[in-house]
Amino acid sequence: MNASDSWAPLVITPQSAGVEASSAGLLEVVSDTETVDGQLVKEKALIFRGFGVTEEELEAVMDELLPNRLAYVHGNSPRTKVGKNVYTSTEYPQEFTISMHNEMSYAHQWPARLLFFCQKAAETGGATPVTDSALWLESLDPEVREAFRGGVCYQQNLHDGYGLGKSWQDTFETDDRAEVEAFLENTGAAWEWRPDGSLRVRQVRPATAVHPVTGTEVWFNQSDQWHPAGLGDDTAAALAQILPADELPQSVTFADGTPIPDAYVIQVRDRGLEAAQDCDWRTGDLMLIDNMLVSHGRRPFTGARRVLVAMSD
Template structure:
């Protein structure tokens, strides 16, 4: 697996005295078309521009042409500003967040993600990124064969009181008709439960896809995030031993409905983290990733790490 050492994010630094949004604007002008740069690099990190949080909206206008809401998101976040800016996933600081492509379990996903460091962590807290082509190539043949037919995700979303997220949090609305339209578009099987919750099962989703520009095949799913074997939360793992899969907040199977072996899920989980390149944070730094080409995660940290996220099509 040594090939992963040949890939790393591209770093852009100021080539003059200007900092902040104006310095970044000049650097982008010098770099040419940012879309082309991102496709080639897969991840672009902007170092030492010292962008202030009050300048973030201006910078995002340059890098994310159409910011999206976190519709159908499964992780806990807080919306912190107009223009669809969120906190990064609010899991306990001691936990590792495994590699994933944002919203890859859904029928709509962002093509770009922007990360901004508002507060430097005391220690740790890197955002690891992994080349999806290398991740796919690294998997044992028997694992790839098992996933070749695709996978199916299931979710149980409560109405405000229960395990996991509510459907109102997940879809950022209280309008059932709006949720139903989204699910119909994605060809989910769904029903409202007697207690006001929502049961939804996806159609078969692919385990890997082709990048829309480069044509490279990339690992692109979140089976390990829906599977109890790879959960970092002891309570969640214990819950999975008590409840049947159809009653869990989220679960996943192979396309034919058969269980995904624990060892396959852990193999995928571990290879992603092993191949990842860590991007460390300093206040004012930014990173933009191609959400199809690369997966991302989070290393444990101490201190008051605050990283904000926005998404774009």
């Protein structure tokens, strides 16, 4: 039995919950916050299916499941804000896989919960894979786990409006440098404004984390997404021709500044995906995940697909 066979999200339907198949029925389920909180810790991810929720009805559900919705400040992936701290899922070309990650695990603070809502399912593909982050850690070779024990150092080069990657204005949802500096002062990061108006941010973070409720140690970093090797040989080669490693929009080393071997990064990326269970979206589905206990990604797809995401502490 492989790792992905030993865990899967809990699917909750109107039939299993004993309520009507409507947004009112779902509200009846999620308003029992004590039960939902307990289920989420135990099951790590909950899929609400068959309730027929529309985008117009989403706000009331989010108020129950995410009472303190967070802005995506210091987020590194491209998204569009579509409501009160509600965003599109990562806007990455649909023909590519997005590898497994815990949202904002590179940051000094990260959301505790994520809620995904499928407004429109893809024609084909487009699943959101989810992986038990403890199983991901266990799946790595001892040599790799030991190498990451000292943590990692992330670097962002955020342009001033034109260039590769995200601008500092989009990243911090402001065009006020003072607001950016005030935010960064509380993060333990080192930063510098560069002559071209761009912002360089460096921060050292642990590679694993311990869940505050369960005490479980989990793989909790985005080294494979910040490392060129995690993007594939062709993309990495193309980036190397355009920019030196120190000038890439984002990059990562071990905490002491030594390079992370390509083979380690590829093992991390591939084993996270191998351990994943796919949430094959149906329009109207919602999925609530514990962002420490579960990582997520995205499978390639065809046709139109619209999945929204919100997060809370």
